[in-house]
Amino acid sequence: MQEIIKNYVTKEYVEDDTELTYDTPLISGGIVDSFSMVSLKRFLENKYSISIPDDKATPEAFDSVNKICVLVREYVK
């Protein structure tokens, strides 16, 4: 899951040669802007057949690949 999410974030948001790690700050580091979080949320919901409530999809919860994995695992049955 970590690698899938990291690859998606890299393809979707990184426009230079920045190398992401699982702990790279995405929102607070300016890589993913808060507007673009919506596509990340939709990607996760489609990919893992889950529904993430809006109030759980916070900038803090989306701030690194590892944090996103924690969030997704909460909803994967």
Added chain:
Amino acid sequence: MAYNEKTRGMYSDILSGLKSAGLFKQERYIHSAQAADIEVEFPAGAAIKKVINICANNYLGMSSHPEVVKAAHAGLDSHGYGMSSVRFICGTQDIHRTLEQMVTKFLGTEDTILFPSCMDANAGVFEAVLTKDDVMISDRLVHASIIDGIRLCSAMHDTFKHSDMEHLEEKLQLHNDKRLKMVITDGVFSMDGDTAKLDMMAELCEKYDALLFVDESHSSGFIGKTGRGTHEQCGVMGKIDIITTTFGKGLGGASGGCVSGRKELVEMCRQKARPYLFSNTIAPPVVAGVIKVLEILSASTDRRDKLEKNTEFWRKGLIEAGLIIKAGDTPIVPVMLFNAKLAQDVSRDLYDEGIYAIGFFFPVVPQGQARIRTQISAGHEIHHLEKALEAFRKVGKKHDILGKTKQEIIERYGM
């Protein structure tokens, strides 16, 4: 809370922080009318200096056009100074509706509604026509006023990489379940001067049943063979659902803006757009001036043709001088310097040579992409541009950037 010393100190600290970060903006006082030749007091208290202006949005040189000034005077005499009311109470005159009809014809749309500014048009339009069941998909480099409008709207928002049609298509597929999808772009992007691929976007919008929104503020009056805008240049007139534009740039330079497009969407703005409902519209003398601008531009393409020639001359001159510019064919021509301090130094030295052009750097443009944004006008004569090129050559030589690659400039000055 009283405005006590503690509060004053808090704001003073914030402003000091802006100054020390090099982000503090200072106005320069112009003592003349807006034109190619202006008289500037900078810094405040300094002697007034005559300079050539190459950083105004005065693309067609209409800001001080004698016929426009005369029409504004006549409008002031016939329709007064102000309306003291919003449009739907007692703030609509015959000339407001006349201007709306003229803009509709000029842009080739179905209807138009005036706003106090294009900033207000962009702030109000999305909330008026979309709901939480919809999605807005915007280019990542759209203007700040669009971003503000998007923030005020309850629809979902997503972005696509700048001018990347493949990425846009992925987003249209991703959000295909939404009630309405609206693709949002600038026609000409104000910082880089590049043009949206409106033909491809219109095709994608047709394929995925999406609405297309274009902000034409840096295009109206001069892009396209008859100056109608990017939609004319790309051959998609009549296929854009919403156009917003300003009367504060090519179309006169004073103030005001509009939403123009499908008549039902325009009517939705008339019923629901908050900047329209809760603010006075454009003042009568300005309305009269814009009407004259549209008459002049509809009668002849001379001014946009001259702008096109001036732009070609300017772009060619900068390249021959050995400077790096952003590719394109619009009158927005960024001279790339990459380093913020270098951009500020070059701007200052150009001013000393009698050329008024401003440096742009982070956060206005991305880190490492500092530049001098030059903007060409039909109000420029070749002698203005020759003098400005001479200044760029002199200042470029002083800083040893002529004929240098991006890498060489960055190696010497840093990002």
